[in-house]
Amino acid sequence: MTTTASPSDGASGTDGRTGPGTNSGSGPEPTETLELSRRRLLGTVGAAGAAGLVVGAAGGAIGVAAAQDDPPAALSSVGSASVAFRDERAKQQAGITTPLQARGHLVAFDLAPGAGRKEAAALLRRWSRTAEELMAGRTPAADTGVALDAGPSSLTVTFGLGRTFFDRTGLTAHRPVQLEPLPDFSADELDAGRSNGDLWLQIGSDDALVAFHALRALQKEAGGTARLRWQMNGFNRTPGATAAPMTARNLMGQVDGTNNPKPADPDFDERIFVGRDAGSGPYAWMRGGSYAVVRRIRMLLDDWEKQPLAKQEKVIGRRKADGAPLTGGDEHTKMDLEKNGPDGLPVVPADAHARIAAPESNQGAAMLRRPFSFHDGFRDDGAPDAGLLFVCWQADPLRSFIPIQRKLDRGDALSPFLRHEASGLFAVPPAAVAGGYVGQPLLEG
Amino acid sequence: MTTTASPSDGASGTDGRTGPGTNSGSGPEPTETLELSRRRLLGTVGAAGAAGLVVGAAGGAIGVAAAQDDPPAALSSVGSASVAFRDERAKQQAGITTPLQARGHLVAFDLAPGAGRKEAAALLRRWSRTAEELMAGRTPAADTGVALDAGPSSLTVTFGLGRTFFDRTGLTAHRPVQLEPLPDFSADELDAGRSNGDLWLQIGSDDALVAFHALRALQKEAGGTARLRWQMNGFNRTPGATAAPMTARNLMGQVDGTNNPKPADPDFDERIFVGRDAGSGPYAWMRGGSYAVVRRIRMLLDDWEKQPLAKQEKVIGRRKADGAPLTGGDEHTKMDLEKNGPDGLPVVPADAHARIAAPESNQGAAMLRRPFSFHDGFRDDGAPDAGLLFVCWQADPLRSFIPIQRKLDRGDALSPFLRHEASGLFAVPPAAVAGGYVGQPLLEG
Numbered sequence: 029m030t031t032t033a034s035p036s037d038g039a040s041g042t043d044g045r046t047g048p049g050t051n052s053g054s055g056p057e058p059t060e061t062l063e064l065s066r067r068r069l070l071g072t073v074g075a076a077g078a079a080g081l082v083v084g085a086a087g088g089a090i091g092v093a094a095a096q097d098d099p100p101a102a103l104s105s106v107g108s109a110s111v112a113f114r115d116e117r118a119k120q121q122a123g124i125t126t127p128l129q130a131r132g133h134l135v136a137f138d139l140a141p142g143a144g145r146k147e148a149a150a151l152l153r154r155w156s157r158t159a160e161e162l163m164a165g166r167t168p169a170a171d172t173g174v175a176l177d178a179g180p181s182s183l184t185v186t187f188g189l190g191r192t193f194f195d196r197t198g199l200t201a202h203r204p205v206q207l208e209p210l211p212d213f214s215a216d217e218l219d220a221g222r223s224n225g226d227l228w229l230q231i232g233s234d235d236a237l238v239a240f241h242a243l244r245a246l247q248k249e250a251g252g253t254a255r256l257r258w259q260m261n262g263f264n265r266t267p268g269a270t271a272a273p274m275t276a277r278n279l280m281g282q283v284d285g286t287n288n289p290k291p292a293d294p295d296f297d298e299r300i301f302v303g304r305d306a307g308s309g310p311y312a313w314m315r316g317g318s319y320a321v322v323r324r325i326r327m328l329l330d331d332w333e334k335q336p337l338a339k340q341e342k343v344i345g346r347r348k349a350d351g352a353p354l355t356g357g358d359e360h361t362k363m364d365l366e367k368n369g370p371d372g373l374p375v376v377p378a379d380a381h382a383r384i385a386a387p388e389s390n391q392g393a394a395m396l397r398r399p400f401s402f403h404d405g406f407r408d409d410g411a412p413d414a415g416l417l418f419v420c421w422q423a424d425p426l427r428s429f430i431p432i433q434r435k436l437d438r439g440d441a442l443s444p445f446l447r448h449e450a451s452g453l454f455a456v457p458p459a460a461v462a463g464g465y466v467g468q469p470l471l472e473g
Numbered sequence: 474m475t476t477t478a479s480p481s482d483g484a485s486g487t488d489g490r491t492g493p494g495t496n497s498g499s500g501p502e503p504t505e506t507l508e509l510s511r512r513r514l515l516g517t518v519g520a521a522g523a524a525g526l527v528v529g530a531a532g533g534a535i536g537v538a539a540a541q542d543d544p545p546a547a548l549s550s551v552g553s554a555s556v557a558f559r560d561e562r563a564k565q566q567a568g569i570t571t572p573l574q575a576r577g578h579l580v581a582f583d584l585a586p587g588a589g590r591k592e593a594a595a596l597l598r599r600w601s602r603t604a605e606e607l608m609a610g611r612t613p614a615a616d617t618g619v620a621l622d623a624g625p626s627s628l629t630v631t632f633g634l635g636r637t638f639f640d641r642t643g644l645t646a647h648r649p650v651q652l653e654p655l656p657d658f659s660a661d662e663l664d665a666g667r668s669n670g671d672l673w674l675q676i677g678s679d680d681a682l683v684a685f686h687a688l689r690a691l692q693k694e695a696g697g698t699a700r701l702r703w704q705m706n707g708f709n710r711t712p713g714a715t716a717a718p719m720t721a722r723n724l725m726g727q728v729d730g731t732n733n734p735k736p737a738d739p740d741f742d743e744r745i746f747v748g749r750d751a752g753s754g755p756y757a758w759m760r761g762g763s764y765a766v767v768r769r770i771r772m773l774l775d776d777w778e779k780q781p782l783a784k785q786e787k788v789i790g791r792r793k794a795d796g797a798p799l800t801g802g803d804e805h806t807k808m809d810l811e812k813n814g815p816d817g818l819p820v821v822p823a824d825a826h827a828r829i830a831a832p833e834s835n836q837g838a839a840m841l842r843r844p845f846s847f848h849d850g851f852r853d854d855g856a857p858d859a860g861l862l863f864v865c866w867q868a869d870p871l872r873s874f875i876p877i878q879r880k881l882d883r884g885d886a887l888s889p890f891l892r893h894e895a896s897g898l899f900a901v902p903p904a905a906v907a908g909g910y911v912g913q914p915l916l917e918g
Contacts, residue, residue, distance in 0.1 A: 105713065106711060106712065106713030106714055107711075107713055107714035107715055107716065108716075130575075130681070130711060131708075131711075171726075172725075172726045172774075172778055173722070173725075173726025173727075173793050173794070174722060174724060174725075174726045176722065176726065176793075176794065177715045177716075177719060177722070178710065178714040178715050179714065179715075179716075181711065181714050234711055234714065235710055235711040235714035236575070236708040236709075236710070236711065236846070236848075237708075237709075237710055237714075237722060237724075237846070238714065240724065240846075240848055240859070244774070244778075244857070248778075255855065256851055256855055259850050259851055260850070261848060261849075261850065263576075263681040263682075264681075264682075265623065265680055265681070265682055266551060266552075266575060266576075266626065266679055266680040266681065266711055266712075267551070267711075267713070268550065268551030268552055268712070268713070269551055269552040269623040269624065269626045269679065269680035269682075269683065270552055270622045270623050270624075271552065271553070271622075271624075274622060277618070277619060277621065277622070277682060279619055279682075279685065280617075280618075280619075281616075281617045281618025281619045281621065282618075329617075329689070333617055333689075333693070348618050348621075349618070349621065401681070401682070401685075403681075403685055403706060404706075404849070404850075405704050405705070405706065405849075406701055406704055410700065410701055412689070414685070
């Protein structure tokens with residue numbers, strides 16, 4: 029299994045996105061209620077090519093328009109970058125190894141009373157079709173127009189299934205043990221209304237209107253089958269705000285994600301994606317899928333920002349400026365957990381966040397963290413309602429998130445500055461096959 | 474008075490922002506708690522030059538770093554673009570004629586009990602200094618680090634004064650009649666707790682972390698002098714999401730802002746900025762300033778999206794796809810308000826939004842609309858809590874916003890789809906002079 033969301037034509041950049049000029053033609057445009065502007069057509073050329081559509085009759089006309097147009101404006105690659113909904117090589121859904129986007133929505137739905145397996149299957153089929161269209165930069169019929177003129181802007185839509193989904197659809201025999209409820213942690217202050225849910229969607233895009241547009245389109249398609257349970261909005265750095273792509277900072281100012289597993293790691297796939305051990309039995313539908321743990325983690329920023337820099341760095345175990353371990357080097361230097369300072373104490377304190385979460389401290393357990401920051405204004409006490417929409421990916425939460433979070437819960441120096449306010453655990457099936465939909469092997473198996 | 478926020482060195486682009494490579498030197502860097510990374514230095518070179526600082530001893534060192542570095546990554550102009558806090562030519566604050574940024578915060582503060590004119594003056598001095606530093610891409614001492622690595626990303630901070638500010642500071646003799654409370658409109662459903670306030674800040678940036686960082690830094694400086702009253706978060710399109718810069722779309726999908734006054738219009742300054750008629754009397758401190766009307770306008774999107782496209786276009790008076798008037802042409806073609814269709818009725822209906830709001834329908838009254846969209850999740854009834862953070866700028870709201878909104882309130886076909894939920898009216902003084910602060914002529918006059 030490959031580990032990037034690169035399109036199958038090999039024309040993408042190293043970051044799994046495609047930009048303008050990577051196509052050699054274009055597929056037919058679907059009938060649209062709104063007239064396509066010339067700009068819009070240009071914006072979708074690369075996307076249609078990247079999605080691997082058959083070159084159709086419309087390709088010629090679009091090519092003429094492109095040839096006559098002015099050179100593309102600077103930065104247009106932000107809008108025209110697209111991520112493939114399905115990928116010949118990578119079997120996982122988009123939005124897991126895709127680079128962080130600037131804007132994200134996490135949304136959970138519950139199946140409506142009376143909706144069962146058949147209705148859920150129809151919904152996932154509708155959703156998959158629409159996600160594929162939108163991610164390729166195409167506009168559905170009867171569209172709201174909110175995303176017109178913009179390209180797909182690296183839009184991804186990722187679908188997950190919660191524990192209760194299997195009860196509602198009569199599929200409990202196919203529910204993996206990994207969906208057992210997460211244990212309680214002492215620092216949890218969970219809001220049940222903003223936790224879990226039958227169905228989960230992660231929407232990401234580098235443009236906020238494109239993300240909003242996708243959310244509305246997908247919500248509309250839920251129709252009478254599923255109703256919104258909760259929704260959270262997040263953000264990351266805008267492409268180009270730093271001089272070169274780099275590990276993101278969170279709202280505490282920390283470089284966050286340095287020690288993430290890398291797709292080039294030899295054990296990346298087995299850590300992040302469900303492998304052969306899914307077998308051919310009742311859980312075979314999850315082969316190539318992953319499990320997402322979602323936590324709304326509010327940061328007590330007023331408290332945190334009162335700590336001196338040296339204290340903050342001891343809490344984390346890394347330097348704030350560049351994320352380097354306190355034991356020296358740069359951001360990507362391996363942390364020396366054995367090193368002691370002149371005082372005989374470990375340079376990276378025993379309760380430092382980075383020590384406790386390190387794979388070396390957890391029998392190699394690791395998860396791919398891919399969060400968004402959130403900021404929903406201020407609370408009644410004047411403190412910011414802000415923090416991290418923590419999303420992590422793993423082949424088995426029983427061997428990664430749960431044991432690591434147990435350790436953090438007991439001894440992490442960072443814990444006093446965090447509140448876990450909502451939680452979700454979702455099985456994220458592999459990508460749909462051509463002509464199919466996400467979850468089809470489960471629902472039609 | 475000039476009408477753009479261009480820096481005084483003339484090196485900016487036509488949009489009032491500066492990018493990399495426009496400087497010929499750099500000012501001294503302030504002492505920083507966090508180590509500056511090389512990348513960070515590069516990001517601030519353009520900014521420091523654009524802010525018109527004196528070339529200092531540090532310039533050489535930074536120049537060497539720049540020369541040794543790899544070529545800048547694509548898109549780095551997003552981060553390094555900066556807007557001047559003060560401008561030798563334009564006398565107004567930044568954030569009025571500055572192009573829309575991708576992310577925005579609107580924030581109101583009330584002076585704390587016991588805080589009067591002296592404390593307000595000290596706060597505006599602190600705020601002005603910090604705004605200037607941050608807009609130039611410099612990091613304050615004891616910084617949170619949230620914006621590290623990013624450039625200023627077109628950050629602007631704009632300061633306004635509400636009606637109650639003058640009572641609290643004993644300056645009612647200097648309060649212009651333009652700050653009289655706005656009249657009630659029939660469609661208002663205003664939340665007093667999210668309306669008005671003594672002090673108002675508009676923060677905009679193309680990067681969400683840079684905007685958040687500025688908000689936190691400014692809030693911290695309010696200290697015991699002022700406490701947060703309300704805060705709203707908004708967004709616009711990400712730079713580069715469209716192939717070329719264009720008029721923004723709102724969450725209804727409409728191209729919104731086509732008929733805005735343009736800086737090149739001969740009467741732009743007199744419509745938007747307070748001019749000579751401020752005289753030398755008690756209101757002279759507002760000469761070169763502007764008035765901001767702020768409205769949180771929720772859109773009833775579920776209702777709106779049920780309307781057929783033809784109905785939506787009649788409500789607005791423009792085509793949805795490209796914003797062209799229903800009377801033909803393209804987006805910037807003048808609307809023919811006299812044209813009748815084959816049925817003998819006006820092509821642009823009598824109650825169309827664009828007709829009622831047009832300057833031709835309002836004795837030439839016009840305002841510069843510069844909004845952000847908002848999306849704060851969903852309401853209890855499942856409808857999106859989303860719409861427009863409407864911000865409009867004018868020399869005199871008594872001659873622009875108020876009469877136009879009265880007309881819209883009576884007869885606008887769009888009104889049934891909108892709810893005005895919060896409202897603010899603020900006097901926005903001219904820019905600070907060198908070494909001074911925003912509002913100084915009022916507070917020390």
